[in-house]
Amino acid sequence: MPRTTDKRDRLIKAAKILIRKQGFHLTTLADIAQEADVPLGNVYYYFKTKEAIGEAVIESRSRELHESMANWEEQSTPAERLFAFVQQEVDHSEDTARSGCPIGGLCQELAKQGGTLADAAAKLMNDMIEWSEKQLKAAGLGDSSREVANQFVALVQGMSLLTNTFKEPKLMVNFSQSIRGWLDKTVAKGKAATPIAEEIA
Amino acid sequence: MPRTTDKRDRLIKAAKILIRKQGFHLTTLADIAQEADVPLGNVYYYFKTKEAIGEAVIESRSRELHESMANWEEQSTPAERLFAFVQQEVDHSEDTARSGCPIGGLCQELAKQGGTLADAAAKLMNDMIEWSEKQLKAAGLGDSSREVANQFVALVQGMSLLTNTFKEPKLMVNFSQSIRGWLDKTVAKGKAATPIAEEIA
DNA sequence: GTCTATATACAGATAGAC
DNA sequence: GTCTATCTGTATATAGAC
Numbered sequence: 001m002p003r004t005t006d007k008r009d010r011l012i013k014a015a016k017i018l019i020r021k022q023g024f025h026l027t028t029l030a031d032i033a034q035e036a037d038v039p040l041g042n043v044y045y046y047f048k049t050k051e052a053i054g055e056a057v058i059e060s061r062s063r064e065l066h067e068s069m070a071n072w073e074e075q076s077t078p079a080e081r082l083f084a085f086v087q088q089e090v091d092h093s094e095d096t097a098r099s100g101c102p103i104g105g106l107c108q109e110l111a112k113q114g115g116t117l118a119d120a121a122a123k124l125m126n127d128m129i130e131w132s133e134k135q136l137k138a139a140g141l142g143d144s145s146r147e148v149a150n151q152f153v154a155l156v157q158g159m160s161l162l163t164n165t166f167k168e169p170k171l172m173v174n175f176s177q178s179i180r181g182w183l184d185k186t187v188a189k190g191k192a193a194t195p196i197a198e199e200i201a
Numbered sequence: 202m203p204r205t206t207d208k209r210d211r212l213i214k215a216a217k218i219l220i221r222k223q224g225f226h227l228t229t230l231a232d233i234a235q236e237a238d239v240p241l242g243n244v245y246y247y248f249k250t251k252e253a254i255g256e257a258v259i260e261s262r263s264r265e266l267h268e269s270m271a272n273w274e275e276q277s278t279p280a281e282r283l284f285a286f287v288q289q290e291v292d293h294s295e296d297t298a299r300s301g302c303p304i305g306g307l308c309q310e311l312a313k314q315g316g317t318l319a320d321a322a323a324k325l326m327n328d329m330i331e332w333s334e335k336q337l338k339a340a341g342l343g344d345s346s347r348e349v350a351n352q353f354v355a356l357v358q359g360m361s362l363l364t365n366t367f368k369e370p371k372l373m374v375n376f377s378q379s380i381r382g383w384l385d386k387t388v389a390k391g392k393a394a395t396p397i398a399e400e401i402a
Numbered sequence: 403g404t405c406t407a408t409a410t411a412c413a414g415a416t417a418g419a420c
Numbered sequence: 421g422t423c424t425a426t427c428t429g430t431a432t433a434t435a436g437a438c
Contacts (some may be wrong), residue, residue: 001374005421007387007421007422019425021313022300022313022314023226023313025224025226025227026226026313026314027321028412028413028414028415029413029415030412030413030414038423039422039423040423040424041415041417041422041423041424041425041426042421042422042423044414044415044416045421045422045423049414049415050413050414050415050417059259076380086269094343099313100309100312100313103412104309104362105309105313106363107362107366108301108305108306108309108310108362108366109309109310111301111365112222112223112224112227112300112301112306113227121366122366125363125366125367126367129363133270141275145374147375148381150213150360150363150372150375150376151360151376151379151396153359153363154355154356154358154359154360154362154363154376155352155355155356155359155395156359157353157355157358157359157362158355158356158357158358158359158360158361158362159351159352159355159359161305161308161309161355161358161362161389162326162354162355162358164308164309164312165308165312165322165323165326166314166326166327171351174348174351174358175348175351175352175355177347178352178395179395181395182394182395185394192394193383193386193394193395194363194379194380194382194383194394194395194396195352195394195395195396206403208403208404229430229431229432230431230432230433231430231431231432239404240405240406241405241406242403242404242405242406242407242433242434242435243403243404243405244433245433245434246403246404246405249433250432250433251431251432251433278408314423
């Protein structure tokens with residue numbers, strides 16, 4: 001059973017799209033096979049179970065996330081790195097409005113059944129938080145970096161949920177402008193303030 | 202077909218518990234019937250379809266939410282009212298760690314399939330945001346109230362997701378302390394600042 | 403109003419020809 | 421390696437006796 005094939009890749013790609021759009025449980029192997037243009041019976045040559053497809057999808061999301069984080073690292077300041085993360089959310093806000101955050105959606109859905117898939121999804125979320133924490137430490141936030149990182153990621157995730165719930169990409173766009181203010185006023189100056197909207201007074 | 206019965210109430214109560222814990226799609230009518238101690242075939246006397254149970258669950262959640270909001274209103278300042286909301290999340294943080302936010306979970310899962318159920322769930326989220334907006338307006342935040350309300354609710358929802366993802370109630374407890382600082386420093390003074398962690402400098 | 407038995411549909415998974 | 425046909429389990433939903 002080859003680890004990498006054209007068909008295998010097509011199946012993973014199809015699964016990523018469909019699972020993001022419909023969720024893991026609502027997506028059938030028949031859906032995935034059809035989207036990938038692979039006969040249903042052939043799916044089992046590449047993946048022993050549906051759960052194995054889930055694992056491959058999470059692996060792929062993990063590679064994407066780490067690539068993105070590497071790109072964001074190229075910004076010259078911690079505040080700009082964190083904003084690059086938010087900017088990516090803005091760039092994909094229409095997908096998010098349609099289908100939600102691919103990582104948040106997996107965590108939400110899979111946390112309910114536990115097991116290794118849930119753990120793998122949780123690791124994605126943890127990686128995002130740790131990366132954010134690293135930036136905040138670099139900005140001089142010290143011991144509060146972990147708590148601020150939790151809140152920063154929570155805020156992005158929550159805004160993805162609202163964007164999806166109301167099918168309104170602008171929610172993410174407007175949010176990015178507020179968080180820009182927060183980054184300039186607090187993170188860029190080595191302070192930490194709970195981030196909702198920049199000060200108006 | 203009676204609108205209110207002992208058995209009907211038991212079915213809704215069972216559905217609320219199971220749907221929160223397992224999600225809507227993973228929860229079967231057989232699960233609900235068993236938990237409510239009602240024979241499976243009898244379920245259909247009270248609810249025409251599974252979707253009808255979903256509607257009843259959302260209605261019940263809506264009633265609960267509006268009761269809670271009425272209670273929070275009894276606090277004497279807008280900042281304290283908003284904190285009462287967060288305090289309730291802390292009080293239920295162990296349930297959230299186990300099963301996530303009942304409203305956020307519904308929105309996340311149901312947004313993926315659209316339809317009237319998704320709309321009903323979205324209305325719950327909207328009610329939370331509008332209530333928060335009202336408090337922020339009362340605090341004197343003016344035109345930025347809506348955006349700050351979006352971020353406030355997003356932050357609570359995102360923190361619920363992290364709490365559930367990592368099965369760690371303390372995440373919500375620690376967050377509540379930070380948001381307390383944000384409420385005192387900004388909302389209580391009629392300012393608005395994106396809320397991640399109180400200032401440390 | 404209540405409950406057993408069952409129809410119907412479709413999911414994940416397998417067997418085995420090619 | 422590939423694909424058709426099919427097994428098996430289980431979900432929603434219904435029929436109909438009581």
